[in-house]
Amino acid sequence: MSSIPPEDTIPEGDDLIAAEYVLGVLPAEERRVVARRIETDQAFARLVARWQQHFDPLNEQFVAEPAPGDLKNRIDHRLFGTEQPPASIPLWNSVTFWRGLAFAAFALAVFGFGRDLIQPPTTTSSPQLVASMVADGSPVRTLAVFDDQTRLLKVSLVAGDVPQDRSLELWLIAGNEAPVSLGVITSPQVTAFDLPQPVADKLRDGTTLAITVEPVGGSPSGAPTGAVVAAGTVRGI
């Protein structure tokens, strides 16, 4: 190839520096210089972007691995100085958001349970119910996803922890009926609740899910006794 110089000379040029930056082989100081240049030199930034596109397919080879459960809290603490949930969820009506939520919870479920326990992939046409549970002033944030086919309600703790000396109990509240206990959250990541058909039937758009703090093992009376640390409405997507 005419554009490739003889074997004994180092080929030069911005395009190769861009490639080396994307590849990652440069030493620290050169990387800093190049990184600054990307910020200020648009033509050069385009060269970098083009090389990044070329190498993007290799990204498939990075094997996903769930991060430790408390890491998000640490990030929130650094960014917001608090572990409180946001005051409101302006995304409430965004279909993309809810699909993302369902995906996210499903992804957590996959990592939480291992692939063996995951049912055959649900078809995209299968209706899914999701709920995001939060409460003002509470550190607990959870996502719940119900799979109609397996009747499994998978609840992921996004933030907050399972307390040592108490239990977090999950409740279903349909309309004006009394709360029905679905069980206690046992995992700091994902807990699956196998819902009996009569209970599953009550889980539909508009049903409320709530989590309360109860004595270890759950409320002895069968009705919630402790503070609500998270609650949310079920949505169909």
Place this chain on the structure above:
Amino acid sequence: MTPEGISELISRVSLRDRAAFDVLYASTSAKLFGVCLRVLGNRTEAEDALQDIYVRIWNKADRFAVADTSPISWLVAIARNHCIDTLRARKPVAAELDQAVDVAEPSPNPEQSAVTRGEAQRLHDCLDQLEAVRAAAVRGAYLNGDSYEALANRYSVPLNTMRTWLRRSLMKLKECLEG
């Protein structure tokens, strides 16, 4: 999650939407943690890096709008660049050499789109046109964060020789990819 879904989440994060940030984290952190583990080679550093990376994503989300790239590529690039910078700041280099073992490469993700498959195939075909050892150096650099110094040590050649043949390999690769 679809690329469109992730793009929307990043856009909402740039508007300081914390709920979107939660979902973005839940849907992408495992992949980015995988990047950190592979490049940095130990969990403690990978955990610290992942925190820095999401802080950066929160702060830089508005940049995504002008980046001409897929959202997951954008996120992985942030993660890779951060991890490589961390590696380069590490001393001594010996630590890098120790971990520069070949990691088994998983088969390509069956869920990727036909377009992505085509691009992936082309990259792999073009890499295969390089001498095997040079293709391995290119892949190793991208996936493990090998430096020129580490590569020169591994292949027992002077630094400048390493740089010459890697640059020549990159030129051949570009001709193949864009030709």
